[in-house]
Amino acid sequence: MSGSETPPAVMDFLQMSGKTYLVLGVANKKSVAYAIARIIEQSGGTVIYAVRSQARRESTAKLLRDRDVRVCDVEHQDQIDALANQLAEEGVELAGMVHSIAFADYPDGIRPFHETTRQQFLQAVDISAYSLINLANALKGRFVTDASVVTIGISTTRMASESYGFMAPIKAALESSLAFLTKSFSRFSRVRFNAVAAGLLKTSASAGIPGYVDSYLYAEQVIPRKEAVKTEEVAQTAAFLLSPRSSGITAQSLVVDAGMSINYFDASVVGAVTDSQLG
Incomplete structure (x- = not known):
């Protein structure tokens, strides 16, 4: 290639151009779902957004201006069915779906796990895990x-982090469902x-999760x-998984934690703890 030729810088690496994706879970510009949707659009794909309520649709109206935004509260079967029927009537074919939905009710703040109520747990399972299957x-x-x-999970479901309440077991159910969905869908x-x-x-x-900010600051250390x-960084990984570039990957959870899981015993952190105890 000579210096005067234009390099193929606009290659569609993710191969999303001309394809349509359904993205659920945008709440504001900081949402993971929004970051993923932006990559899809920048790659030439079309995004159909689904938000949980009319109020959320109105609050994101400026952010999602000129976009196709539907309302679908996954707690309500009729709304899921209505969304599916709308897309069917319009002849929409989806190359992918982003499920970035999670909810847990902490009316009294974070309490010991064994005090989790049936209502809290089942509602969290319904919205955060079963909704993917549904x-x-x-x-x-x-x-x-x-x-x-x-879907968007968490880096580990085996660490009993008090700042995350009872959501880790919910995310474990979400993660486990990936294998079963892959298997059952493989029939057709x-x-x-x-x-x-x-x-x-x-x-x-x-x-908004009690104690989360302190855990976030600790994670940085x-x-x-x-x-x-x-x-x-999470959105870029999700976009890769949505694309044909990851065609050999299925029923997996790709950890994106910047190496946090290998460094819990960092000398500086251990030293800070032991020094505080000795002091």
């Missing part, structure tokens, strides 16, 4: 044969189901680079 089933006729479904398609298992993020939703995971 949406996949309702939309199975809308997915193209090799579509990709990506090649749809893939994966998760991005994200480390602690600075989002509006996480900021444990992470080798001394800088927390960015929402954009």
Whole structure:
């Protein structure tokens, strides 16, 4: 190539151009779902947004100006069915879906796990985990044969972090469902189901969890680079999983934690703890 030729800088690496994706879970510009949707659009794809309520649709009206925004509260079967019917009537074919939905009710703040009520647990399972199964089933006729479904998990479901309340077992159920969805869908398609298992993020939703900010600051000290995971880093991984570039990956959770899980015994952190105890 001579110096006068234009390099192929605009290659569609993610191969999303001309394809349509459903993105659920945008709340504001800090949302992981929004960051993923931006990458899809920048790659030439079309995004259909689904938000949980008319109020959320109105609050994101400026952010999602000129976008196709639907309302779908996943707690209500009729709304899921209505969304599926709308897309069917319009002949929409989905190359992928982003499930970035989670909810837990902490009316009295974070309490010991054994005090979790039945209502709290079942509601969290319904919204945060079962909704993926329910949406996949309702939309199975809308997915193209090799579509990709990506959900957002957490970097570990085995650490009993008090600042995350009872959500880790809920996310474990979400993660486990990936294998079963992949297997059951394989009877009639090649749809893939994966998760991005994200480390602690600075989002509006996480900021409302009691004790989360302190855990976030601690994570920055444990992470080798001394800088927390960015929402954009999670979104980039999700976009890769949505794309044909990851066609050999399914029923997996890709951990994006900037190495936090390898560095819990960092000498500086251990020293700070032991010094405080000795002092």
